[in-house]
Amino acid sequence: MSENIRKEEETQKEEPQKEEEKNDQQQKNEENRQIRDMGQVTLNGNSRKYRVELLTIIGEVEGHESAPSHSKTTKYEHVLPRLALIEDDETVDGLLILLNTVGGDVEAGLAIAEMIASLSVPTVSLVLGGGHSIGVPMAVSADYSFVVPSATMVIHPVRSSGMFIGVAQTYRNMEKIQDRITTFISSHSGTSQQRLEELMLDTTQLVKDVGTMLEGREAVQEGLINEVGGMKEALAKLYQLIDEKRREKLRVSQPGPSCENSKKKP
Numbered sequence: 001m002s003e004n005i006r007k008e009e010e011t012q013k014e015e016p017q018k019e020e021e022k023n024d025q026q027q028k029n030e031e032n033r034q035i036r037d038m039g040q041v042t043l044n045g046n047s048r049k050y051r052v053e054l055l056t057i058i059g060e061v062e063g064h065e066s067a068p069s070h071s072k073t074t075k076y077e078h079v080l081p082r083l084a085l086i087e088d089d090e091t092v093d094g095l096l097i098l099l100n101t102v103g104g105d106v107e108a109g110l111a112i113a114e115m116i117a118s119l120s121v122p123t124v125s126l127v128l129g130g131g132h133s134i135g136v137p138m139a140v141s142a143d144y145s146f147v148v149p150s151a152t153m154v155i156h157p158v159r160s161s162g163m164f165i166g167v168a169q170t171y172r173n174m175e176k177i178q179d180r181i182t183t184f185i186s187s188h189s190g191t192s193q194q195r196l197e198e199l200m201l202d203t204t205q206l207v208k209d210v211g212t213m214l215e216g217r218e219a220v221q222e223g224l225i226n227e228v229g230g231m232k233e234a235l236a237k238l239y240q241l242i243d244e245k246r247r248e249k250l251r252v253s254q255p256g257p258s259c260e261n262s263k264k265k266p
Contacts, residue, residue, distance in 0.1 A: 053096070054098065056099075057079070057112070058101060059102065061135070076111060095121055096235065097138070099131045099139055101132065103134045106158065110137060117141040122241035125139050125144075127153065131153045132152070139224070143241060146225065146228070149228055153225075199211070199214075
């Protein structure tokens with residue numbers, strides 16, 4: 001009889017453990033699916049227990065038209081809802097953006113950049129490999145930006161694919177699109193709009209094209225990116241921004257001394 005009781009107690013102890021292991025496995029499977037499908041994962045293993053969302057922007061930024069099936073793409077219809085969820089989730093402390101992109105759809109890239117710039121949580125971007133074309137606005141849209149020394153950033157005029165009607169109205173429209181890009185970059189970095197246009201129209205660097213290719217340190221010297229660094233530096237900076245925001249929230253939430261209490265007694 002006592003043997004049956006002992007076995008029953010052991011079974012009862014094993015059930016919560018098995019349930020916990022099952023939940024852990026389901027969470028790992030979900031994380032693996034998000035990494036596989038959208039390159040997104042939650043980082044929460046740090047000593048501060050901060051919850052940091054990771055967003056990767058790789059390959060070509062896909063817009064209103066689908067890219068060829070063999071191309072590596074970042075789909076903006078995946079990124080925009082994710083950014084909205086991050087803003088709405090009070091448990092998210094910060095966002096880390098990893099970029100290795102050749103550029104892509106201008107409207108989609110600007111939409112992602114504007115969304116990142118409008119987030120209330122601290123954001124840090126890290127350019128790895130390349131942050132070309134429309135990747136530049138996305139790189140500078142974060143609160144603070146890093147670039148590895150071996151990365152490159154290409155700045156060139158706006159392109160048009162498909163049929164192009166060579167009339168004055170078309171050229172004016174292209175200029176307006178280009179102004180939108182340079183205005184955004186200059187307002188979120190240390191580079192002026194005039195300097196950006198000079199880099200875009202440089203004819204001495206690219207053999208078959210107009211524009212400028214900047215390596216990591218050159219991008220910092222031009223004021224596009226804040227600092228040369230890698231993953232360690234990017235996460236350390238993000239944790240610092242999160243700390244600063246928490247201290248600011250705490251300062252605002254604590255009521256100051258009243259007028260009567262603040263008066264010194266004679």
